[in-house]
Amino acid sequence: EELLVESGGGVVRPGGSLRLSCAASGFTFDDYAMNWVRQVPGKGLEWVSSINWSGGSTDYAHSVKGRFTISRDNAKNSLYLQMNSLRVEDTAIYYCARDNAAFATEFDIWGQGNLVIVSS
């Protein structure tokens, strides 16, 4: 079974840092680009960041550029999101998602979600 399992969420003060991890299993991890997508509870979806199969190309939403860093370790089948200078508005459920790339960018496998709360 193709699975993504996130970890590392929690409560952090504004201005603080947190690192999310996403462990992949059941598929060849380095065949796929990967993404982070977030969702404020009860609200819509927001794409956060993407990384290509090798880690050599990354992209970010305007709202997190310069504060968040996406990375991957293909030897460990793992995806990461380093979040610095966190703001209250970064509070959300963070999902890692695989890019199926059947046509362009389609998120075909998702993790279970990991809640990040930024609060003083």
Next chain:
Amino acid sequence: DIQMAQSPSSLSASVGDTVTITCRASQTISSYLNWYQQKPGKAPKLLIYAASSLQSGVPSRFSGSGSGTDFTLTISSLQPEDFATYYCQQSYSSPLTFGGGTNVEIK
């Protein structure tokens, strides 16, 4: 950035109904349009990619159409498990953007 406008934001329907959800992009996106279903407390699930291609394992009562700026998701013969929130997403250009969602409720 490309804005995605979904309508309606919510609708009520009965089992067996045919439901249509629309998504309009703020500029042309060719067929770079995906649809997802999300149930409460769960991650989204890919239903349709490239505007009209059915994702593997998704029932054939789900269909997508459109190109350019206007797209539709149609659910034929609505089933109890189809009551959920549906999102469109453009993959034409970065930043990738989602519509605001359509909540399909039981009438």
